[in-house]
Amino acid sequence: MNASVTVRVPAKVNVQLAVGPARPDGFHDLANVFLAVGLYDEVTVTPADGLRVTCEGPDAGQVPLDRTNLAARAAEALAGRYGRSPDVHVHIAKDIPVAGGMAGGSADGAGALLACDALWGTGASRDELLEICAELGSDVPFSLVGGAALGTGRGERLTALETGGTFHWVFAMADRGLSTPAVFREFDRLGEGTDIPGPVASRPLIDALAKGDPDALAAAVSNDLQPAALSLFPELAATLAAGRAAGALAALVSGSGPTTAFLARDAAAAAAVAGALRASGTCRTVRTASGPVPGATVLDR
Ligand code: C5P
Secondary structure: OOOOOEEEEEEEEEEEEEEEEEOOOOOOEEEEEEEEEEEEEEHHHHHHHOEEEEEEOOHHHHHOOOOOOOHHHHHHHHHHOOOOOOOOEEEOOOOOOOOOOOOOHHHHHHHHHHHHHHHHOOOOHHHHHHHHHHHHHOEEEHHHHHEEEEOOOOOOOOOOOOOOOOEEEEEOOOOOOOOOOOOOOHHHHHOOOOOOOHHHHHHHHHHHHHHHHHOHHHHEEEEOOOOHHHOOOOOOOHHHHHHHHOOEEEEEOOOOOOOOEEEOOOOOHHHHHHHHHHOOOOEEEEEEEEOOOOOEEEEOO
16 A cells, blocks of 8 residues: 555636525525636645644645544545545645635645545545535535536536636735635625526636637636625725736636636736736735646656
């Protein structure tokens, strides 16, 4: 048996996030177009006496190390299915912002699942792994598959999308996080008394991805959670404005925020936008990353 297995898992940005009304179960139907981008967490699992989670990285202090961590829940879920104990040390090398709207927690869930599967040699099928991912959270299946995909239902039912090129992004991290349930609650509050339509995927957006056309993608991006994120975190408006002023083709909140995402025409333009955002003093850190990139991948070590 391998002594340990490491899996690398990317962050995501939502290029479209269309949100329907709250369902009876409290979730919202979505048309959620995910793009995996090259910011990564690495999840390493090693046989141990019991289940234990550790984390390193600049934001490690904000990561829960108990059984609420999706990586711990993933190990438990897979072990439960295969009638074994989840006796692993899960170590997360964290580079994806915490509570940032880039699916960092989901990435760790998908990463731990794939790593434990490889460590234990369960022989689980891809569909079985995707089913466990969907039980862990709405964004977890996408962290496993990566690339570009449309998520429907609560975001967990995926259809792969074609991409005709690489898209260059700049991400501005905020100095505090936002809770996803709180942002959805704010979406509900802001929409009270209005008739919220069912979510529909944008055809121009899907075509722009397929063509690899950044201008067309910029014209089509949208995030229905953005007003709710801005309502809870008004300072983000200044970050979005700074990125637009620096020449970003599009500026939007990533998922439930508070990370903001800026689309650039090419790598050089992304570097220029990143420099301007750093100088603007409107965010904590700035990173560039491009996508699509593959989903959770076992590293050969
Ligand atoms: O599925 P996940 O655990 O990531 O969802 C976190 C929270 O985000 C849910 O408890 C819910 O409040 C909200 N959510 C939602 N509709 C979705 C996905 C998430 O309301 N489609």
